[in-house]
Amino acid sequence: MHATWIVLGGIVALLIAGAAAEIPHADVTAHYWLGGDTAGVFTHRQMVSVENPSTIDGLAVSFNATYLPGMRPDFADIRFTDTNGTPLPYWIENTAAGSHARVWLALPANATAVTMLYGNPEARDAGDPDAVFLFFEDYERGDLSRWSSCGSSALVQSDVVRSGAYAGDINVTRPDLPEFNDRRVCTANISAGPIVIEGDFRVSEFGKWCGSGYIQAWNGTDRLYALHLRNGSVQHYDGDHRNFSADRRAENNTWYHIRVVLDTPNATEHAWMDGEYLGSAPLRFADGSPVPEDVIFDDLALIGSSAWYSGDPHHFYADNVVVRKYVPVEPVLSYGDGS
Structure with a gap:
């Protein structure tokens, strides 16, 4: 069934076969619907079914949206609502024009279906990764405003990037002495657990001694060294540096x-x-103590580290960093029969 959705002054109406029918609606802004300041019409809707629904509200779940007739080839006109018509935060990670798009949704708890609206050639992308994930940083703002704090050694640069125009850089020009610690750390509040940390990372060639890049999760004063690139290895730390894999190296x-x-x-x-x-490893803080099963991590931390002695400064680069909630079995989204 094809339907026409009209947004006027924050009111959503559905017209079917020339007759108006009231549906539950939220007080949504025109920006969500058009990415601008003008209301408009979405001429199609598609049911998206959810297998393995989660009890966690706002869980970020990826969805492979394939192109449908009437949709903009760049997918800029897709929008999502729950069963009550409330808009759902989403973000389009990438697209293949006229073919498919990888979309992330903040899925409501226990949702078994959501609705995708589309069919508006004037609409622009209104995706918001900051509303979908616990933390998101692609550095394309050109600043470090998403972080709770960053030391003076952290910056945004455009010379070494994974994608887009910018990437982050924590550069170290002195050894790991206490007076330099705050300079080489960026933290972001996440207040969650369990979690997934994902992103693109790179460490530069270092001087005479070793250089490293650390991905950490903090719980107050306790530090979990989740993963670090160090001396060509991929490691974690529980009082000792340990390799995740003896065979897999991370080149500079x-x-x-x-x-x-x-x-x-x-x-x-x-x-x-x-x-x-x-591989896997037991969850232990830096002092070797076990991580409690109900722990809530306060912060994500990225740290540049170097026993720098001579040669060029050490750089720990980061791009496309995402933190999201974790569930063992993720919901699976696909087009349903209803339309």
Whole structure:
């Protein structure tokens, strides 16, 4: 069934076969619907079914949206609502024009279906990754405003990037002395657990001694060294540096896509690099103590580190950093029969 959705002054109406029917609606802004200041019409809707629904509200879930007749080829006119007509935050990660798009949705708890609206040639992309994820940073703002705090050694630069125009850089020009610690750290509040940390990372060639890049999760004064690129290895730390894999190396001056799952209920972390599973490790803080299964991590931290002695400064680059809630079995979204 094809339907016409009209948005006027924040009111949503549905017209079917020339007759008006009231439906539940939210007080939505025109920006969500058109990405601008003008109301408009979405001529089609498509039911999206949800398998393995989660009890976690706002869980970020990816969805492969394929092109449908009447849709803009760049997918800029797609919007999503729950069963009550309330708009759902979404973000389009990438598209293949006229073919498919990878879309992330903040899925309501226990949702078994959502509605995708489309069919408006005037609409512009209204996706908002900051509303979908616990934390998102692609550095395309050209500043560090998404972070809770960043030391003076952190900056946004355009010379070494994974994608887009900018990437982050924590550069170290002195050894790891206490007086330099605050300069080489960026933190972001996340207040969640269990979590997934994902992004693109790279460490530069270092001087005489080693240089590293650390991905950490903090719980107050306790530090979890989730993963770090160090001396060509991919490691975690529980009082000692330990390799996730003896066979997998991380070369300098090379971008790697890193994914870390901190599965606190099962006291285990898992790591992947460029899609390859590296292994698991018991979840332990830096002092070796076990991480409680109900822990809530306050902050994500990225840290540049170097026993710098001579040569060029060490750089820890980051791009496309995402933190999201974790569930062992993720919901699966696909087009349903209803339209």
